[in-house]
Amino acid sequence: MSRKKNGVADERYRNRQDTTSPLVKKIRLFLYTTFIGNRIQKSKGTHAYRILDGRRVWFISDMHFDENKILKWCRRPFFRDVIQSNHRIIKNWNDHVGNYDRVYCLGDVGNEHLLQELKGKITVTRGNHDGRQWDTQYILEYRGMKILVIHDPDDPGNDTGWFDGDWIIHGHTHVNSPFIDIRKKRVNVSCEVINFSPISMEDIYTIIQESKNYRANRAVL
Secondary structure, three states: OOEOOOOOEOHHHHOOOOOOOHHHHHHHHHHHHHHHHHHHEEEEEOOEEEEOOHHHEEEEEOOOEOOOHHHHHHHOOOOOOHHHHHHHHHHHHHHHOOOOOEEEEOOOOEOHHHHHHOOOEEEEOOOOOOOOOOOOEEEEEEOOEEEEEEOOOOOHHHOOOOOOOOEEEEOOOHHHOOOEEOOOOEEEOEHHHOOOOOEEHHHHHHHHHHHHHOOOOEOOO
16 A cells, blocks of 8 residues: 555555446445345345344444544554554454445544445445535444444434434544443444454444443443
């Protein structure tokens, strides 16, 4: 992966374009959904899915690829520059996620061109730093739990008061809220609290079950 010293992708990488025809994309999507995707999760309506294989559905948030400000905010203890931050997240992601797994990235992507470096079928929920108009919320069901997936659960413009389910999986807060909040029933998947690596739905489910015995919030994974 070629990079300039300031961490921004070089011009050759930036100018790389997907030349796949719309017809070929449609055929690929049909084949994936029919023979692979429907074994991982099934649609239950607009922005709603039932997860069938929690080992192949992943969550992560707030990568902030190529954004130098993130070092000052909360990553200086972990990385010397954004190149190192980018590399760690991309490597961890690709070490865990399979080519056809589903990944929910909960916003604040940063340089979205780097999504092309990542394995899996990626669904992005729009964060407050994202320019792309991705969707903002998803409802997931897994092993009897109803889960809201969102970037910032406290954003007044993205009210969650209507949600009558069990837990919320979110990002946005980085290290300013715990990985597991037992009172609010929230799971924070911001990079910094999950070791800069995606976490699976099955692992989240297991930890939620364990949290019934917690006496306090769990700060990090």
